[in-house]
Amino acid sequence: MSNKSHFNSGLRALNKQKRDGEKHSSEIDDVLASKTIQAFFIDDAIEFLQKVPSNSIQLILVDPPYNLDLESWDTFDNYLQWAKQWLDEIYRILSPSGNCVIFGGFQYQDLKKGDLLEILHYxxxxxxxxxxxxVIWYYKNGMSAYRYFANRHEEAVWLTKSKKYYFDLDSVRVKYSPEKKKAALRDKRLNPDNIEKGKNPTNVWEIGRLNGNSKERVGHPTQKPLAIIRRFVKSLSYEGSTVLDFFAGSGTTARVCVEENRHSIMVDSDEKTLEYFEKHIKNKGAHIKHKPFEQHINKKLDDIFELIGQCNNYKSEEKL
Ligand SMILES: C[S@@+](CC[C@H](N)C(=O)[O-])C[C@H]1O[C@@H](n2cnc3c(N)ncnc32)[C@H](O)[C@@H]1O
Structure with a gap:
């Protein structure tokens, strides 16, 4: 479906389908999994990707080096030349309903160093x-500036393999406040069912960046907030599906996958990822309800897919 706000026949057809109680062809039910597999690999992303089977991944969610010289892994003479090598593998390994999210920014001025714009263009x-x-990730906290407007956003590009991409908007709708809900229910142009479910979060997301003393912090220098990763994981993958993050960092994506009952495959060239992930799990607390999970480190990838298959074939007695 194209996204044209003034004339959108696709949107009208979708609305009719909903009114008629029909399912969209991209809808997939959650898979009943007994537990989830969180597989970690200490490896170079480009080398690893060549081993990933075709059509095997529901969601690729990556927060790559932005080329901002923040760390030793964040500096490239030719960013696009490097990025092409992993960008070229994405289409092949995504499942037909698969989604891919790539974080980035346009913060560098003048230097023509390569950034998310070049990735999107490529x-x-x-x-x-x-x-x-x-998606524009807007935050209120950031550095001040005097010779330009202080930067308060980063971006994430959402790409899909086909028109039948999986998207669960209902799982990430934003609840109306009681007053706004009352006003919305008086507006005859709005669908009352959707008002009950909440608003579309739109493609501008206001989520605070992690401060130095944030409770979420596990020590990684460029850790992403859980809320932003969770919104993508919940809407672009389903329970029991597999999420791949080949610039895993602290393993924020795996932590969200544990909590949201998705399997994950995490890759980072730095083995400190494992320590960071341990902290994520300690921080998580016991109050969050999720399936049990198994963590595997540097196992054979074929064995990991085998384990995921076994978890997903599990039959719960209540469901039989
Ligand atoms: C921006 S950080 C990811 C942060 C992560 N989203 C989080 O919330 O913690 C990028 C990560 O990519 C890793 N990295 C850089 N180049 C890599 C490569 N060629 N292969 C695998 N990992 C790489 C770095 O070690 C770093 O941890």
Whole structure:
């Protein structure tokens, strides 16, 4: 479906389908899994990707080096030349309903160093991936500036393998406040069912960056907030599906996958990832309800897919 706000026949057809109680062809039910597998690999992303089977991943969610010289792994003479090597593998390994999210920013001025703009341009012109949304992550906390407008956003590009991409909007709708809900229910143009479910969060997300003393912090220098990763994981993958993050960092994606009952495959060239992930799990607390999980480190990838298959074939007695 194209995204044209003034004339959108696709949207009208979707609304009719909903009114008629029909399912969209991209809808997939959650898979009943007995537990989830969280598999970690200490490896180079590009080398690892070549081993990943075709059509095997529901969601690729990556927060790559932005080329901002923040760390030793964040500096490239030719960013796009490097990025092409992993961008070229994404279409192949995504499942037909698969989604891919790539974080990035446009913070560098003048230097023509390569950034998310070049990544987006490359995927649009050189791969079969379809561009669906550019999500603006807006935050209020940041550095001050005197010679330009202080930066308060980063971006994430959402790409899909086909038109039948999986998208669960209901899982991430934003609840109306009681007053706004009352007003919305008086507006005859709005669908009352959707008002009950909440608002579309839109493609501008206001989520605070992690301060130095944030309770979420596990020590990784560029750790992403849980809330932003959770919104993507919940809406673009389903329970029992597999999420791949090949720039795992602290393993924020795996932590969210544990909590949301998804399997994950995490890759980072730095083995400190394992320590960070341990802290994530300690921070998580026991109050969050989720399936049990198994962590595997540097196992054979075939064995990991085998284990995921076994978890998903599990039959719960209540469901039989
Ligand atoms: C921006 S950070 C990811 C942070 C993560 N989203 C989090 O919330 O913790 C990027 C990560 O990519 C890793 N990295 C850089 N180059 C890599 C490569 N070629 N292969 C695998 N990992 C790499 C770095 O070690 C770093 O941890």
């Amino acid at each position: 995927t649009r012109h050189n791969t079969d991936l379809r561009f669906t949304n550019l």
